[in-house]
Amino acid sequence: MIALDNIDKAFGRRLAVSNLSLQVPRGEIYGLLGHNGAGKSTAIGMMLGQVWPSRGTVRVGGFDVTTQRTRALQKVGAIFETPVFYDYLSGWRNLEILSHYTGPVSDTRLKEVVEWVGLTGREQSKVRTYSHGMRTRLALAQALLPAPELLILDEPSDGLDPEGIHEMRHTILRLHRELGLTILLSSHLLNEVEQLCTRICVLHQGEKVFEGSLAEATQTRHYVRLKTGDFPAAVRLLEENRLITGSRDGKYVILAEGADTDQIVKALVAAGHPVFEIAREERTLESFYLNLMQSQSTKTPPPLLRAN
Amino acid sequence: MFLYQLRNELWKLFGKKRTYIGFVMFLLAQALILLLFHFSAGPTRQMTRLLEMNGFDPKDYISCLTVAAFMLFPIAYLLLPLFVSLVGGDLVAKEAEDGTLRMILSRPVTRVRLLAVKWVAGAIFAFFLSLALGITGLALSACLFPWGHLFVANPGEPFAIFDASTGCRYFFAAHLMLAIKAITIMGLAFMFSCFNVKPATATILAISLIFVSSILQNIPYFSDFTPWFLTYHLDVWRLVLAQPISWWKVGQSLSLLVGFNLSFFVIGSTAFYVRDIKS
Numbered sequence: 001m002i003a004l005d006n007i008d009k010a011f012g013r014r015l016a017v018s019n020l021s022l023q024v025p026r027g028e029i030y031g032l033l034g035h036n037g038a039g040k041s042t043a044i045g046m047m048l049g050q051v052w053p054s055r056g057t058v059r060v061g062g063f064d065v066t067t068q069r070t071r072a073l074q075k076v077g078a079i080f081e082t083p084v085f086y087d088y089l090s091g092w093r094n095l096e097i098l099s100h101y102t103g104p105v106s107d108t109r110l111k112e113v114v115e116w117v118g119l120t121g122r123e124q125s126k127v128r129t130y131s132h133g134m135r136t137r138l139a140l141a142q143a144l145l146p147a148p149e150l151l152i153l154d155e156p157s158d159g160l161d162p163e164g165i166h167e168m169r170h171t172i173l174r175l176h177r178e179l180g181l182t183i184l185l186s187s188h189l190l191n192e193v194e195q196l197c198t199r200i201c202v203l204h205q206g207e208k209v210f211e212g213s214l215a216e217a218t219q220t221r222h223y224v225r226l227k228t229g230d231f232p233a234a235v236r237l238l239e240e241n242r243l244i245t246g247s248r249d250g251k252y253v254i255l256a257e258g259a260d261t262d263q264i265v266k267a268l269v270a271a272g273h274p275v276f277e278i279a280r281e282e283r284t285l286e287s288f289y290l291n292l293m294q295s296q297s298t299k300t301p302p303p304l305l306r307a308n
Numbered sequence: 309m310f311l312y313q314l315r316n317e318l319w320k321l322f323g324k325k326r327t328y329i330g331f332v333m334f335l336l337a338q339a340l341i342l343l344l345f346h347f348s349a350g351p352t353r354q355m356t357r358l359l360e361m362n363g364f365d366p367k368d369y370i371s372c373l374t375v376a377a378f379m380l381f382p383i384a385y386l387l388l389p390l391f392v393s394l395v396g397g398d399l400v401a402k403e404a405e406d407g408t409l410r411m412i413l414s415r416p417v418t419r420v421r422l423l424a425v426k427w428v429a430g431a432i433f434a435f436f437l438s439l440a441l442g443i444t445g446l447a448l449s450a451c452l453f454p455w456g457h458l459f460v461a462n463p464g465e466p467f468a469i470f471d472a473s474t475g476c477r478y479f480f481a482a483h484l485m486l487a488i489k490a491i492t493i494m495g496l497a498f499m500f501s502c503f504n505v506k507p508a509t510a511t512i513l514a515i516s517l518i519f520v521s522s523i524l525q526n527i528p529y530f531s532d533f534t535p536w537f538l539t540y541h542l543d544v545w546r547l548v549l550a551q552p553i554s555w556w557k558v559g560q561s562l563s564l565l566v567g568f569n570l571s572f573f574v575i576g577s578t579a580f581y582v583r584d585i586k587s
Contacts, residue, residue, distance in 0.1 A: 011584075041587060048414045050585040070416040078414035080587065084407035088323050097316040101415035101422075104312065142411070152414070 001026045001150050001182045002047055007056035009042050009206075016042045018206045020056075024184055024199075026149075029176055031197035031214075032186040033289060039206040040186045044154050047184070048078060061150065074102070077143030081155035083135045087128040091119060091138050094127055095145060102146040109145065117141045117171075133164045140171065144179075151175060153185045157192060165192065172196055194218070194285040202289065204296040217288045222255045223248070224264070227277035234273050241267050252281060310425065313417075317429035321395070330391030330437050337387060338441075338448050341379045346452050351378070358467065359459065371456025372449035373475050377482075377549060379445050381463065384486055384545065388441070389518050392434045392490045396497030397511030399426045400580065405507060413585050423502065423577050430498055434490035442483035460549045468551035478548055485545035485558075492542060492565050493518060495572040502576035504583055518542075541565050 002024035009017040017039040024030040034040050045051030046058050049069040058065040063072035085094045092110065099105040114123045117137040122130070130138065136156065143151060153172070157165045169192060175181050187193050193200060193214075200217060202210040210217065222245075228234045231250055238244040243264055244253040253264070261278055268275050321327055345351050355374070356366040400423070403409040412422065458475025460468045470478055497514035501507065518539060524530055525537040534540050544561040547554060 045584065045586060050410060050413050052582070052584060070418060073414070073416035076414070076416075078411075080407070080410055080414075082407070084411065086320055086323065086408065088325075089319065093319060093323075097320065098411060098415065100309065100312045100316055101412055101417040103309065146415075 001061060002184060003059040005057045007046060007058060008054045009046060009051060010054045016206050020208055022201050022208065022211055024182065026182050027180065028199050029183045029185060029197045031193040031200040032184060033193060033200055034203035038203040040203055041154060044152055044186060047152060049073065075149040076152065077146060077148035078152040079139045079143050079154065079156050081158040083139035085127045085138060088126060090124050091127055092123040094138065095142055098142045099145040105145055113141045113144050132159055136160060136168065148181065150182045153183060155187055157187065157189055169195060190286045190289055202292055204293065209292055209296050218283050218285055223252050223281040224255055224261055225251055225279050225281055226253050228268060229274045234268055237271050238264060238267060243267060313425045314428055317425050318432065321429050321433055327395060331440055333387060334383060334441050335444055337383055338379050338445050342375065342448050342452060345375055364469065369457050369459040369469065370453065372446060372453040373456065373458040373472065373479055375449040375453050376445040377458060377460050377479060383441060388490055389493050389515060391437065392494040393497040393511045393514040395433055396430050396494035397501050397514060398507045399430050399498050400501040401505055401507040401510050407587060410585055410587060419581050420577050423580060427498055427573060430494045431491045434494045435487045438483050438487035438490045442480060462546055462550055465550055468549060482545045482548040485548055488562065488565055489542040489545060492569055495569045499572040499576035502580035538568060
């Protein structure tokens with residue numbers, strides 16, 4: 001649905017995005033993570049044809065955004081952090097204004113979308129009277145009006161209270177489930193990303209430092225936490241049986257290729273070792289992200305423009 | 309779709325209170341000039357003397373048309389450029405500043421199309437502002453002065469006289485030309501607005517350019533270069549209130565103003581096209 005191919009974006013001498021390639025497959029909820037200034041908004045700007053890449057190609061829905069912007073964005077909706085509208089006009093008028101930049105929209109469709117986001121009854125009020133939550137719903141309504149196949153959400157929960165964040169999370173899941181939308185979500189809220197996204201990309205100082213499924217990021221595939229009566233003896237036994245390749249911290253064992261936890265339990269119980277607890281070690285996205293950032297910050301200075 | 313988008317642009321423009329400042333200030337300025345004209349003897353005495361010296365009966369010429377034309381000069385030179393620049397400077401830069409431009413540009417609309425819609429909306433505003441200036445000027449003058457012939461004391465030019473019906477036609481023809489002046493100044497501010505600047509900067513740049521051109525045009529040393537200044541051609545509306553009317557000069561100035569407008573739009577849209585739109 002979205003394909004970025006070797007993208008560079010320089011502002012003056014500073015490279016805001018460097019050699020970025022990523023693929024957002026159709027039907028995914030794809031998370032874009034990174035610290036402030038990591039290049040997330042610049043990358044989103046390039047996907048929407050608002051920021052011109054210095055090098056590389058950006059394709060949305062199969063069309064090059066730089067040369068075929070109108071076709072590429074025909075089925076795209078977007079929401080930005082802190083939604084802004086024409087405050088002196090009604091919500092309904094705002095929706096009419098924004099939707100007409102895509103194409104004609106019937107009153108029936110407008111009503112349908114207003115109802116979907118839960119703004120019925122307030123659509124004729126001036127936007128200046130709306131709460132932050134209502135503005136976010138209006139932003140969602142304008143993004144949904146062109147019946148998009150792709151929704152780009154840049155920090156959609158920014159400034160929302162906990163209830164608002166919860167509501168937004170459910171709305172995103174509903175959009176994905178009921179309308180089958182592909183969603184690109186840029187967020188600082190790791191918990192939110194963890195609950196929503198199927199795939200993530202982490203940016204650090206304009207460069208991609210991780211791309212993969214959420215499971216890949218949060219699961220340390222080969223580490224298993226084991227609580228038994230005699231840990232060193234259990235380790236020896238498992239190594240002899242070639243079920244593990246090593247141990248760590250007196251409580252973790254490293255699974256051998258092809259081995260699984262059920263075989264470990266079977267081997268230990270058969271040898272008379274009591275097994276009190278066994279579980280694959282799972283990391284939270286937060287610990288994964290923080291580790292990643294820590295390792296990156298010790299590595300690279302901020303990129304400057306490459307000399308050609 | 310263009311018409312839908314234009315209608316939306318007009319909703320945005322005329323939904324803002326600041327759009328009406330120009331209309332209100334024109335009314336106030338006209339009311340003030342009218343009261344001064346009515347209650348102080350100075351302007352009437354000078355006009356009477358000039359008319360009598362040339363064998364005309366002042367009673368026929370000190371009319372609502374004459375007073376409305378008299379009020380037109382200071383407003384067209386001082387207030388009109390200010391208020392059209394204010395709106396022209398806001399059209400793109402204010403949306404960029406507020407963040408609504410980013411919302412718009414997440415839609416499949418080309419940047420040139422967006423600018424074209426905005427420019428036309430700005431031109432409609434400038435046209436109505438100029439027309440309102442003529443209508444309110446004539447309506448207010450008619451409250452205190454009778455209907456009659458038109459006498460125009462064109463500063464720096466010989467005076468002109470028209471019978472009432474011809475005068476009325478030329479009075480409104482001058483406002484049509486004034487609308488072109490207003491559209492050009494709006495277009496100049498609009499051009500600056502397309503760059504990455506604050507709305508106030510675009511307005512100030514446009515007004516400064518008009519004032520600099522006007523100052524240079526009025527320095528006797530540069531009299532040979534007068535036709536090269538933008539403000540010389542912006543005065544096309546005055547040519548319609550002169551006698552005899554030099555239609556050749558009117559045509560020349562109008563075609564140059566069309567060229568200026570096109571150039572402003574092309575420069576502005578090029579700057580806007582290459583710009584990165586960021587929050």
